[in-house]
Amino acid sequence: MNTKDQFIKHIEEGYSTKGDFITMGSAILNEETITNAFVKIPLKTLNRHGLIAGATGTGKTKTLQVIAENLSEKGIPVLLMDLKGDLSGLAQPSPGHAKIEERHAKIGLPFTAKSFPVEILSLSEQEGVKLRATVSEFGPILLSRILNLSVTQEGIVAVVFKYCDDNHLPLLDLKDFKKVLQYATGEGKKEFTDSYGRISTSSTGTILRKIIELEQQGAELFFGEKSFDVEDLTRIDENGMGIINILRLTDIQDRPKLFSTFMLSLLAEIYATFPEQGDSDRPELVLFIDEAHLIFKEASKALLDQIESIVKLIRSKGIGLYFVTQNPTDVPDAVLSQLGLKVQHALRAFTAKDRKAIKLTAENYPISEYYDTKEVLTSLGIGEALISALDEKGRPTPLAATMLRAPMSRMDVLTDQELKAVIDRSKLVSKYNETIDRESAYEILNEKIDRAEKMAEKEKDSPSRKTTSRRTSTRQNPIIKVLTSATFIRGVLGVLKKVMR
Template sequence: MDRKEAFFNHITEGYKAKGDSLVFGSAMLDGETIKDAFVKVPLKTLNRHGLIAGATGTGKTKTLQVMAENLSEKGVPVLLMDIKGDLSGLAKASPGHPKIDERHAAIGLPFEAKEFPVEVLTISEQEGTRLRATISEFGPVLLSRILDLTVAQSGIVSIIFKYCDDNKLPLLDLKDFKKILQFATDEGKEEIQAEYGRISSMSTGAILRKLVELEQQGGDLFFGEKSFEVKDLVRKVDDKGVISILRLTDIQDKPKLFSTFMLQLLAEVYSTFPEQGDSGKLELVIFIDEAHLIFKEASKALLSQIESIVKLIRSKGIGLFFVTQNPKDVPEDVLAQLGLKVQHALRAFTAKDRKAIKLAAENYPDSEYYDVDESLTQLGIGEAFVSALNEKGIPTPLAATMMRAPMSRMDVLSQKELETLIENSKLYEKYEEAIDRDSAYEILNKKIEDINEKEEVAKKKKEASKSKRSSSRRSSTRMNPILKVVTSATFIRGVLGILKRVI
């Protein structure tokens, strides 16, 4: 058996799957694509999460697109974070190209152009179905971690939430939370202190500053009603999973808002979806493009929260995939949880780059067929190292893979196409209108008005009473002269009468 035949058997044995699987492409040896040496990943293992990494222009986005298409075709809904704005083409079929036909002939897969059901979402000022969440849905612990508060400040947030729960004050948007913080340090200070303990004005001031920072990054658009229901992410159309594309092209300079949204979404998904253990049934797969934005300014507490969710959420049938330029962008504790790794080419322009490549190579199993360090810099566009888990949870052989081409358009929708897609959305009308019902802000304003009115009435009564007493004293000191004479005479007569009786 020659080397090529041995390699073919090595790959087909290592990547065989009895159940549904995603076909990434065909394995490569010594730069040559080995036809029909399919690299397949079992569908049931995708809740073990994954990583798609590689330098700019190496094909990460197309790999993400291929995976989303195949999952949708298998009936699995997908959520994509579209940071660069180049994924909307999933809604239209590929126009085809001779190079695509050539690639697929080498792989051994027929090419078929298809379009997929797409929903366009937004958390910013961009067009799309609006995603919102309320302050109450975050809860005191998650909100404190997002704002990176101290232990003392977090305690105050917990008191605020407790006070609002006890007094039926809905916390829906940022102005609600800002108002209750102001109330706690001014008009309501004594009331809250008597029931829940002292609240430092310095701490509430620090919390307010953190809220303003979040507000400046677009938090006022994200917080509010109507809250987005995560069940709307798991819809199907004609047995295809809906691909929800969250447009985030204006979010790169707002990492706080992005990490806030992602953490809230993952927490909401985890708390909403039923526990299903290791059933192998996928409910939703989430791809987080430019994943470094989540971890860029995350505090230790926030990172800990993300790590916990990554570990636990797979039991809900949820798969998470981080897409970034270098594996080092993802914290080690998160990286250790990722079962599938797709590594596109890395570039070694500096000594620092070469060190990063050596570290990246250590994330992959040893192979007698590849020098991983060297091959990582020699992979072409649309080629990647793949390492996954088989149906038994055992790591598959490392395979340099010629990736299949997307079945949908590898370009963005035109403005008119995008507008038509949004107009035809069943979710757009449901979430477009912002609701601003009476909540903590309005209720507290009314309460403050009542307090001020009562204080004003009490002040006027006090002043009236004071004026009356003063008038009474003046009247007693300015007695009528005739009355004075009569009073004096009466007194004298009384005294004299007493004296006479004594004598």
């Protein structure tokens, strides 16, 4: 048996699967695409997370698009975090091209142009389904980590949440939280001291400044009602295809704290809400974070610790988490070691630092008798990648340089008219895009302060009236309860906190 035949057998045995799978493309040997030597990824291991890496212009986004399309076809919903704004084309079929047909002839797969069910989401003022969460749903632990607070300051945040729980004050948005914080060291200082101990004004001042910093990055658009239900990320359309949810983030690339806030909130709520899946044959939901290096570069230690814990724990819920970045070294080692699928596009060796990064990257892949990994990493063409995955038993598959299939959908953005048509068809816009500002802590405390001031003025005008020391009641009329998911969020974050110790 010659080397080529041995290689084909090596690939066929290494990528054989009894269950359902997605086909990435065909293996390459000595710069020749071996037709029908398919590189297949079992659905069973797609909740083991993954990495798509490579230099700018090598095809990372198209690989993300291919995986998302194939998952959707299998009835698996997807969430794409689109920082560059070039993923909306999934909603339209590919116009086709002679080079695409030529590529697929080499691979041994027929090419079919196809559109996919898409939902456009937004964290900002951009059009799309608005994603929001209440401060109560965040809970004191998560909010403290987002603000990067000290232990003492974390304690104050916990007291604020306890006070609001005890007095039925809904914490919906940041103005609610700021109002309670100001009240704790102002008009309500005695009330707080009697019930919870003295609160330092210098600490509350620091917390307020950090909240203002968060607001300056646009967080006031994110905190509030109506809260987004993560179950709406797992919808299937009438044809049995998984909905591809595209979160538009093009206008918040320079606001890392807002993105970090969203990331922690989303992952924590998914972990808290989704049931345990055990050893499932397919993921419940797959999340892709494009341009992930921007997150890790700007992330606080709290965020890094949280992501590390989430990556370890969330796969038991049937959730796959995939990072798309320029170099594997952009991802912390503790996270990188948890990733089962690695799709490595070409790297460029322009400097000594680049060559060192390529050497480190090569060491992350299984040793292969068919490839010099360091050499292949610099010679891969556009739309080609080294792939290492996990088989159905959780074992690493053989390393395979792969000619990747082309996306079935458009490899470009939607026009404004096409984007509007997608949003107009949405079943979620009417559910989430109405801004609700019901009575909450801000309004209730303002009313309480007004009543106290009027009482003080009345007593001042009647000096002869006998007065007795009396604590003002904090009982309020019944108020709509804060969303019940807050209980779950706080619970899971408590678990995560223990895990990280």
